[in-house]
Amino acid sequence: MAITDRHTATLALAHALSAAERGLPVIPLSPTKLPALPSPHRMDREPARCRGECGLPGHGVHDATADPAAVRALFSAAPWATGYGIACGRPPHHLIGVDLDTRTAATGTTDSAAALRQLALRHLFTIPETVTVITPSGGRHLWLTGPSDVVVPNSASRLAPGIDIRGAGGYLVGPGSVAAHGAYRLAPGSAELAPAPCPDALLRLIAPPARHRHPAPGPAPRGQGLIQFVLAAHEGQRNTRLFWAACRAYENGIGESLADALTKAAVRTGLTEHEARATIASAARLTSR
Template identity: 30%
Template sequence: MNKTPTVQAGAVSGVVDQSQCSNLAGQSIPLTLDRTPETLPTNLWLPTAAHRYARLGFKIGPLNGKVPMTPNGFKDFTTNLDQVRSWWERWPGANIGTTPPEGMAVLDIDPRNGGWETWQRLNAGHRVPDTLMMLTGSHGLHFWFTLPYPGDLRGTAGEGVDVKTHTGYLVMPPSVHPITGWYYLIAHWCTPVELPTWLRAHIYKPVPKPVQAHWVSLEGAPGAGLVATVEQAGEGQRNNVLHWAACRALEDGLDLTAELTCAAESIGLSDTEIHRTLTSAANTVGRAA
């Protein structure tokens, strides 16, 4: 199942020209795609937008300012149109919150905390691709991206740039900022694009470096050369090298199971692969004997 919302140009009111974003936050009414003012009565802006978002696949929920009004917070957000309609019939002036789908990340630029300076530094020498962009009620921006691969993400990419995922929620246009009174607006409406390569190191947590076996640093230790060979094995040869080293150790009467296991883990082999390879080596030497 495709978890990325299918967005259609002009489907939600609040589209503004990207070049004018810094001047329009909360200072004009939402505009349609052809830049004509939204013709709906103002009391229908939020209920209509909430229904449109839910139709497009966004999980939606009502907010009091920025606080979810549902019993279980953002965990109750839904695409169910009947539920969304019921919420905004009950609270027609509620702001709109949404939870980003799994496999997506939203970079939240907060200018009050140095977000623009951090954003410029992160993208120095690069052009940020056109993607789904929301103008916030504090003159910030939400950049929506799909993630190129699974992995643990940071909570922030730097000062003033938060990373929002399905474990949290965002305020959506045309909500009104509870402090500034400005509208959230859509700066650029399109299907989110993949996170650019130069931003990935700032979004993903670094993969922990494998721990090397300490004992092999003892010069002259029995089997140290075999273990060192496994530690230096390149990708594509790791299982073969481990099998070879295990066979040599058994032939020399050395019990290096723990040491070879540690070395194999340090180069990224899984427990299953290590167990299978060591078992195969034991069977090979046993047959030869």
């Protein structure tokens, strides 16, 4: 990797850690703006539906975390990353991204900002002052927050040509990232702002109508992948891998049932039982928040 690339990668990690400190879950991105870590299932014959349950990194936005140690581990596994993505729809902010592009495939160019203003006039809402990121092509990413009980889906040009919505399962390229066509930067005066709540009228346009919800089935027995992930740790990685695996276990509702097995795996790699249980307890506290 060239010196310039190492500098870019270092800056990307620094920006990602800064975002994580504000509670924003992040993942490393390659210069193509795609997740930097390849899928561990890429050689499988059948398409994988795994979203990280196997315990291995490489599941795109499902790897996103706000834990500094886990962020460092992800970037350490992807030293070629030049940017970072911020997962939308995740607590505590439940971020919604309004992507105002400057061009579309159908028309060549479009004024998506004017289209959003027309929507605001037609549906009687005000576009709030909020965090705004300028893209290399001159577009804008507006950061908004949504209610915790509303799932906003991703959409492309559904509201109007050139207006894309980044919701649950999507991500926004973070400011400070460098992509193949340039850098993403905060708009002037935007750095001091917090993401503004999404106006109710706009939320009704981008969120599906409420449906009767049935209780979700309990998690299927799993966790062997997390245990293997811990067992594969080398010296210098043991505590970080254990913490990452424990966070994923608690996020998937199997933390308590997997704690003893994770402890035994960590002890086999060289940690003491006291160290292992302390690390797992830290993961439990973090995910409970």
